[in-house]
Amino acid sequence: MSLAALKPKADHSVTKGQAQVIALKPATSSARRQKLVRMARTFAANVLPPLICAGVIFLIWQIAFGRPGATLPSPLTVWREAQDLIVDPFFRNGPQDIGLGWRTLTSLQRVGIGFGFAAIVGILVGAVIGQSIWAMRGLDPIFQILRTVPPLAWLPISLAAFRDSQPSAIFVIFITSIWPILINTAVGVRNIPQDYRNVAEVLRLNHFEFFWKIMLPSAAPYIFTGLRIGIGLAWLAIVAAEMLTGGVGIGFFIWDAWNSSRLPDIVVALFYIGIVGFVLDRIVGAIGSLVSRGTSAS
Amino acid sequence: MAAYLKLDHISKTFRRGSSETEVLRDINLVINEGEIVSMIGHSGCGKSTLLNLIAGLIPVTTGAVLLEDREVNAPGPERAVVFQNHSLLPWLTVYDNVALAVDKVFGSSKSRSERRQWILHNLDLVQMAHAKDKRPSEISGGMKQRVGIARALAIEPKILLLDEPFGALDALTRAHLQDSVMQIHATLKNTMIMITHDVDEAVLLSDRIVMMTNGPSATIGDVLSVNLARPRKRLELVADPDYIAAREAVLKFLYERHRFVEAA
Numbered sequence: 001m002s003l004a005a006l007k008p009k010a011d012h013s014v015t016k017g018q019a020q021v022i023a024l025k026p027a028t029s030s031a032r033r034q035k036l037v038r039m040a041r042t043f044a045a046n047v048l049p050p051l052i053c054a055g056v057i058f059l060i061w062q063i064a065f066g067r068p069g070a071t072l073p074s075p076l077t078v079w080r081e082a083q084d085l086i087v088d089p090f091f092r093n094g095p096q097d098i099g100l101g102w103r104t105l106t107s108l109q110r111v112g113i114g115f116g117f118a119a120i121v122g123i124l125v126g127a128v129i130g131q132s133i134w135a136m137r138g139l140d141p142i143f144q145i146l147r148t149v150p151p152l153a154w155l156p157i158s159l160a161a162f163r164d165s166q167p168s169a170i171f172v173i174f175i176t177s178i179w180p181i182l183i184n185t186a187v188g189v190r191n192i193p194q195d196y197r198n199v200a201e202v203l204r205l206n207h208f209e210f211f212w213k214i215m216l217p218s219a220a221p222y223i224f225t226g227l228r229i230g231i232g233l234a235w236l237a238i239v240a241a242e243m244l245t246g247g248v249g250i251g252f253f254i255w256d257a258w259n260s261s262r263l264p265d266i267v268v269a270l271f272y273i274g275i276v277g278f279v280l281d282r283i284v285g286a287i288g289s290l291v292s293r294g295t296s297a298s
Numbered sequence: 299m300a301a302y303l304k305l306d307h308i309s310k311t312f313r314r315g316s317s318e319t320e321v322l323r324d325i326n327l328v329i330n331e332g333e334i335v336s337m338i339g340h341s342g343c344g345k346s347t348l349l350n351l352i353a354g355l356i357p358v359t360t361g362a363v364l365l366e367d368r369e370v371n372a373p374g375p376e377r378a379v380v381f382q383n384h385s386l387l388p389w390l391t392v393y394d395n396v397a398l399a400v401d402k403v404f405g406s407s408k409s410r411s412e413r414r415q416w417i418l419h420n421l422d423l424v425q426m427a428h429a430k431d432k433r434p435s436e437i438s439g440g441m442k443q444r445v446g447i448a449r450a451l452a453i454e455p456k457i458l459l460l461d462e463p464f465g466a467l468d469a470l471t472r473a474h475l476q477d478s479v480m481q482i483h484a485t486l487k488n489t490m491i492m493i494t495h496d497v498d499e500a501v502l503l504s505d506r507i508v509m510m511t512n513g514p515s516a517t518i519g520d521v522l523s524v525n526l527a528r529p530r531k532r533l534e535l536v537a538d539p540d541y542i543a544a545r546e547a548v549l550k551f552l553y554e555r556h557r558f559v560e561a562a
Contacts, residue, residue, distance in 0.1 A: 195385035198355055198381065198385065199387070201355060202353065202355075202377070202379055203398070203402045203453070204374060209402070217387070218389075
């Protein structure tokens with residue numbers, strides 16, 4: 001019974017197999033086309049929904065603030081009045097009349113310095129703290145309190161200490177973004193499996209080798225989580241800090257635009273800030289998943 | 299033969315707060331060069347603790363571990379450990395995992411190309427040279443354990459400590475690896491201490507079997523010499539009267555004289 005049922009089935013599969021062999025040649029070009037279609041489809045599935053949603057939001061915005069006498073500019077007003085800012089990010093018409101690209105770069109430079117210091121100090125101090133149970137017990141509560149202090153609350157203190165706006169802004173970035181980096185690194189180091197420590201001990205790796213070859217790769221997922229939160233906070237803080245310290249950055253631009261009632265310019269600046277923040281977050285995230293792909297795969 | 303490794307009146311007590319647990323008491327054992335000694339006993343009898351003491355990963359409470367008449371109290375590459383769960387670093391390739399050990403131990407005594415040759419030679423020894431560029435997550439459990447053995451062998455330890463090396467593997471893979479270990483021992487004549495749960499594994503591989511009593515305060519209950527000629531062939535041994543006798547002795551020790559009460 002079962003044999004009889006098996007036989008025609010087996011025959012069927014053989015003929016099917018032969019048919020495929022014959023059909024292979026034309027299949028290559030159509031397979032390529034299929035692949036292209038599939039890629040286009042995934043692209044559309046990922047890009048179209050946000051585009052449509054953005055369109056709907058712009059439409060609602062236009063309807064809500066399009067009538068004369070509205071308190072805020074509508075998208076079309078922004079386009080009309082701030083076209084120069086949108087179209088060319090890198091123009092230079094004078095010392096204070098420069099494109100938003102330049103201003104963003106100035107802000108990014110400050111963030112780069114402050115965040116760079118925060119990353120180096122945060123990872124090193126976090127590694128030391130994570131290694132020592134007593135340092136962890138003693139310092140963790142203090143860090144947990146300090147980390148909740150809002151960025152701007154540090155500004156008066158740093159202005160008093162540095163007596164200059166540029167280092168003060170950088171210090172605010174540093175002190176804002178260091179806590180998540182430090183705390184996450186410490187937790188990551190705490191969580192290094194005992195096995196890896198045993199391997200290091202049997203091989204008699206010294207502190208430097210242990211830090212470089214075991215600690216950093218093993219804690220990389222934690223460290224990059226901290227870096228990602230840190231860069232987000234740094235970007236939040238820079239705008240607020242620049243509003244108060246002045247200078248060339250994108251934060252000061254918003255404050256300046258507000259003082260001279262150029263609301264459309266502010267809207268454009270908000271888009272710049274949002275997009276740059278998004279890109280920063282993605283860059284750190286991408287580096288993180290690249291660096292820690294081995295660790296998380298285990 | 300002179301004593302190569304000597305465990306001299308070792309005891310180990312763990313303290314947690316005010317409570318103390320004596321895990322091992324008065325362990326005395328002499329291991330000769332080139333010997334394979336396995337330690338067998340019920341779970342919780344302190345086998346792994348004893349291995350960690352020999353490795354130097356934890357300090358002894360009293361007594362001493364003497365290697366060639368010198369006391370050892372810290373971990374070092376002359377006592378390489380093959381860990382139960384392989385402990386390969388997942389972010390390094392198979393080659394780099396072995397290279398980490400080789401570069402550290404032979405970084406000053408061998409040239410770059412000599413080290414490369416040496417790493418490949420050791421991977422060859424465990425038949426893993428073909429997977430040298432793979433990461434641990436891409437190879438099977440048995441292969442990982444092979445790489446772990448290669449890493450331990452590559453630093454030319456005086457003693458190879460194996461902590462239930464094949465415990466997490468299926469029976470067929472385990473048999474393969476046991477054969478590999480016997481082959482390696484036949485070529486290198488290295489000294490090995492192995493912890494195991496498996497009576498057959500102990501009898502097949504070892505020159506002597508150290509049987510541990512139940513904890514707490516476990517100690518060596520009996521030492522059985524396995525006088526089977528090498529090379530040993532698993533199939534021929536099945537009917538060998540010496541093999542059967544040795545197996546029976548271990549089983550009797552474990553299930554008659556020192557039955558694990560809590561397991562019942």
